[in-house]
Amino acid sequence: MSSRTDKKQQTRQNLIDAALGLLNQQRSFGSLSLREVAREAGLAPNAFYRHFDDMEDLGLALVDVAGQGLRTVMREARQKLAHSQSVIDASVAALFDHIAREPQLFHMLLREQGSGSESWRRAIRTEIRYFTNELAEDLERLGQAKQRPIFDPYATADAMVAITFGGAGNALSMTADSRAELAARLVQQLRMIMLGSERMAEPKA
Amino acid sequence: MSSRTDKKQQTRQNLIDAALGLLNQQRSFGSLSLREVAREAGLAPNAFYRHFDDMEDLGLALVDVAGQGLRTVMREARQKLAHSQSVIDASVAALFDHIAREPQLFHMLLREQGSGSESWRRAIRTEIRYFTNELAEDLERLGQAKQRPIFDPYATADAMVAITFGGAGNALSMTADSRAELAARLVQQLRMIMLGSERMAEPKA
DNA sequence: CGCATTTGTGTACGCGTGTACACAAAAGTT
DNA sequence: AACTTTTGTGTACACGCGTACACAAATGCG
Structure with missing residues (x-):
């Protein structure tokens, strides 16, 4: 059949x-x-x-495809984690690889969060929240393992995702060289957030 | 005449x-x-x-208007600074005020960075970079005044702008209540970046 | 096989589009 | 007052659009 x-x-x-x-x-x-x-x-x-049914229907399908791709990247990044130096390096590298490989999907997801129908925007936000939640869990677990807890894991993860996706959105229209610079700066910025969040979790303060 | x-x-x-x-x-x-x-x-x-000449020409004019508004907000925020508790609180409050007052302009600037013609996107990026540079200067000056220098002022400012504008973009489709929550989280996230940046500037480390 | 369902084509429609052209009315210039 | 220039209108065109309808070819099922 x-x-x-x-x-x-x-x-x-x-x-x-x-x-x-x-x-x-x-x-x-x-x-x-x-x-x-x-x-x-x-x-x-x-x-x-x-x-x-119509173009909107197609659009939702596209968001779905892009979201699946994104989650795959996350898993890849976690697998690489063992062999790499830090979660941050590994994640950023994996994400930028993915962007270079399938820029159109990212273009969709990152740059059209704010346009289109309500359901369209909701679908995109859901995908990103998915991403954020998993990162928050990772951060919390990691913090406990290192004996260095972080402050408000969700807010921290949200900040990291915002920075990363914002940067990734800009990377879409860059040469490979500029992308490398951007990725390096991203890593620094993510470190800032990480350190700041740890600091805010310290008792007394 | x-x-x-x-x-x-x-x-x-x-x-x-x-x-x-x-x-x-x-x-x-x-x-x-x-x-x-x-x-x-x-x-x-x-x-x-x-x-x-055509719609693109109109678009560039709109970016210009939005950019001027943005810079005005920056100035307002600096003036409020003296009477307020922190730069961060004041800036976020000023920005969210502005968004509530003229949401369409922000819609343009924040949500269409990634679409449109090359010149269109460049104009938007220029406006945002303008914003970032001034913030970087502020941060550096403030750090010296406080005897608490920060690490790579531009990267720090860039992270703060990315977070803020990302959040502001989401705020556009929110109720007033949700916006308040978001603003509160934004302040936390900006503090993380600030603290992290100061930490990274500490000698030895 | 024979019939029903599914996938795709061709034609046709009314509509909104960007824009060219000719013209009107108002304001500035001499 | 006679003119040119500027700002806006009305008409007209060819085009691409979404989609409705009738039909062809292929596949699935009895």
């Missing part, structure tokens, strides 16, 4: 890839047209409706 | 206001049409060209 199901999945994927292919610094998802995406995917405009 | 010049400036301003009025969470600047803006401003479509 499922020569048909397979093919359907395939052209669905083609539509997703087509949309991603059209996204770059100049173009936001909101400016893509249904016909444009269908054309890019080699389909008649009407065939689009066999796979998605 | 200049009954004409005045009137021209006036309708130009009308076009700018019309564009801002059309911007909200759902609508990005890139999705506005020339006709739409002209309509909102009570003008025939063609009259648009008497004031701007």
